[in-house]
Amino acid sequence: MVKINTRKLVYTAFIFLVLGIIYAPIILLFVFSFSETPILDVNNFRPGTGLYDELFRNSDIREAVINTFVIAIVSGITATFIGTVACVGILAMRKRSRGFVMTLNQIPLINATIITSFSLVLLFTTLGMFNMGYIRLILSHTLLCLPVVALVVLPKLRSLDQNLFEAAQDLGARPLRALFTIIIPQLIPAMFIAFILGFTFSLDDFIITQYNNDGVRTISTLIYSARPVIPPVFRALSAMMFGFVVLMVIVINVAMWRQNKKRKKLKGGA
Amino acid sequence: MKQKQKKEKATKQRTSFRPNNKVWFAAPFVIFLMLMVVIPLGLLFYYAFASDGGASANFGHVFGTTGYMRMIGISLGIALFAATIAVLIAYPIAYGLSMVGFKRVPTILLLFIAPMWINLLLRSFALDQFYELIGLGRGFWALIIALVIDYLPLAILPMYVALSGINKKFIEASYDLGATRGQMFRKTVLPLSVPGIITGFLLVFTPVMSTYFLSMYFGTNETRMIGEMLNVYVENHILGIASVIAMVILVIILFAFIVANRLSKIGNKRGGVW
Secondary structure, three states: OHHHHHHHHHHHHHHHHHHHHHHHHHHHHHHHOOEOOOOOOOOOOOEOOHHHHHHHHOHHHHHHHHHHHHHHHHHHHHHHHHHHHHHHHHHHOOHHHHHHHHHHHHHHHHOOHHHHHHHHHHHHHHHOOOOOHHHHHHHHHHHHHHHHHHHHHHHHHHHOOOHHHHHHHHOOOOHHHHHHHHHHHHHHHHHHHHHHHHHHHHHHOOHHHHHHOOOOOOHHHHHHHHOOOOOOHHHHHHHHHHHHHHHHHHHHHHHHHHHHHHHHHHHHHO | OHHHHHHHHHHHHHHOOOOOHHHHHHHHHHHHHHHHHHHHHHHHHHHHHHOOOHHHHHHHHHHHOHHHHHHHHHHHHHHHHHHHHHHHHHHHHHHHHHHOOOOOHHHHHHHHHHHHHOOHHHHHHHHHHHHHHHOOOOOHHHHHHHHHHHHHHHHHHHHHHHHHOOOHHHHHHHHHOOOOHHHHHHHHHHHHOHHHHHHHHHHHHHHHHOOOHHHHHHOOHHHOOHHHHHHHHHHOOOHHHHHHHHHHHHHHHHHHHHHHHHHHHHHHHHOOOO
16 A cells, blocks of 8 residues: 555656646746846846736737637637537448548648648638638638547537437427537537637647738737747736636636536435 | 348447438538648649749759758657657656546646647747746757647647556456566556557657747757748748648658558557557
8 A cells, every 4th residue: 555655656746847847937937927127037036017017008919819819719619610510410421431521630630730831821822812811810720629629529429319319300300400409508518628629729829820810910920020039028928828727727627526526416316 | 131130220220320411510511621621732732843933943942952851850850859758758647647546637637738728939938038047058958848848748648548548457467467567567558558659659749840930949050940941931932842841741740650550550460468
């Protein structure tokens, strides 16, 4: 018993060491976002919220943050919706065509992002879509989110009782009605996970946005154009994003905890 | 005989959706992928052969310049090295999370993924400031650490899935047959987790092979990677040569996938637990 505990301790230490290395720079920036010095200097920490004042006054950054989140949310929702509806169709396909569609779905996942982004540049150039940055970004970010939706939702859909859909149709529901009243409600947890993953990919993306923005500014393009000397105000932005991450982690954890509790209660009652 | 067929048909209907008009629900999805994946990749080939100076000029420029060949070699080397390190760090983490009995595994996995919500550029900016503070200058190691930190979650997840899917009875059986912990790991867990290792390796290898922002930001002239070259041509709208470079990267990635496929097949053939 004691042996197992030391083993667990070693793994715990290793996991938290790696997490520490990953988070150290982010936390460092968070701490120094409350210092007004132009560079990070441990010996010269001048506390103050000057960087935050600057951040909230800066309309360029505000616009970029709004654009980034609007694009991530719109393309996340679009992809989740198209992908989920498609899963019903994919499951109804014959084995061969299903294999073909799933391979097609995996190409953007496997392919290097820079090649995907560049091939989209070629597409938009060929189609002559200029000065349509928003549409280009939403289309390409939808593509970024889509593969993971099918991968998350399809297994869940397969585990549902397939007869319910048929039953609804036998009772007179049209296929679309049956889809929305019977299938989709049961898929909502899987759809939520798919949306969060797509949202993550979209927020993190740089290359696709850089190549296809066509003048629309997002967080990525704003920092890219500020290089090589990135102004200290971005420390405050990093810190805000870090705060957002911490909040999301807590929210998801509470949600998981509550669901577990509910499940235990149900089990106990039965 | 007839009855058997009927029975088979009945089970088939029960276990899968009947092929009918539901197939059309996939239409928007398929059309979208055709338009956004297949046609753009086709355009890549079209531009490589037909734009700017034509095929011979485009291909000649890329394959005739020794600097490019060197960059491709460097990219390949860095990608192999970074993916190996990422796998070596990620494997014990995935193993610990799936085998040692941690209670809050989803939370820990979430902690590994969460930094991705902070934009890549903001994260790189943070890392750069961190390097400055600890006195690590730009160059090979700064680049490798940045790459490994960024792509580590992509290596952890598939290995965690593979390891947590291993039937615990195999492990008990190997102990019952008198294996030490080392033998059990070498002969049971390791072979069964090979597919996860290969997927994790590829998920790091592919983006590193084509990276350009991180190598531009943390690298030096000695570590120039081919993605940076592609970026220069894209930004200057020289689409023909850019297409040829993209094709070269595509071929390398495709080759890596074929090798990986072979490797996991060999692993399967060796098969068995002992």
